Amino acid sequence: MTYYEDLTPYSYSETEEKYLNVGWLSPEHAYVQGDPSDNLIESLKGLARSPCNVFRGIHFCELCPSFDAAQEYVHRDGLFLGSGEIRIHSSRGVNYAAPVMIVHYIEVHQYLPPEEFVRAALEYSIT
Numbered sequence: 001m002t003y004y005e006d007l008t009p010y011s012y013s014e015t016e017e018k019y020l021n022v023g024w025l026s027p028e029h030a031y032v033q034g035d036p037s038d039n040l041i042e043s044l045k046g047l048a049r050s051p052c053n054v055f056r057g058i059h060f061c062e063l064c065p066s067f068d069a070a071q072e073y074v075h076r077d078g079l080f081l082g083s084g085e086i087r088i089h090s091s092r093g094v095n096y097a098a099p100v101m102i103v104h105y106i107e108v109h110q111y112l113p114p115e116e117f118v119r120a121a122l123e124y125s126i127t
């Protein structure tokens with residue numbers, strides 16, 4: 001999967017609205033690790049149930065130790081994480097685009113997304 005640094009302008013597909021990248025991880029780049037709240041994972045899973053941009057083929061996690069593990073993780077709780085994106089619109093007028101795989105990155109690889117994204121995801125799931 002293509003790597004983008006967190007909070008850089010999203011340019012993966014042509015959209016009218018402006019989005020910021022979050023969670024486009026790659027094994028070649030270090031990322032922030034930490035303990036996310038359970039609420040964050042739950043709300044992202046909720047968003048992952050209706051992904052957009054699912055037409056770009058299947059991606060497997062490149063952070064997993066083996067391809068077998070990555071293949072196993074691509075299905076999670078009835079979700080398919082290997083394709084598609086999550087879009088979040090925050091109340092501050094900032095929009096975020098993350099791969100659906102971000103659920104797996106957070107759960108298994110301790111990825112901690114930027115705080116403003118976490119806040120937007122939590123607030124988005126309430127509304």
Ligand SMILES: [Zn+2]
Nearest residue numbers: 061063064108
């Ligand atoms: Zn993985």
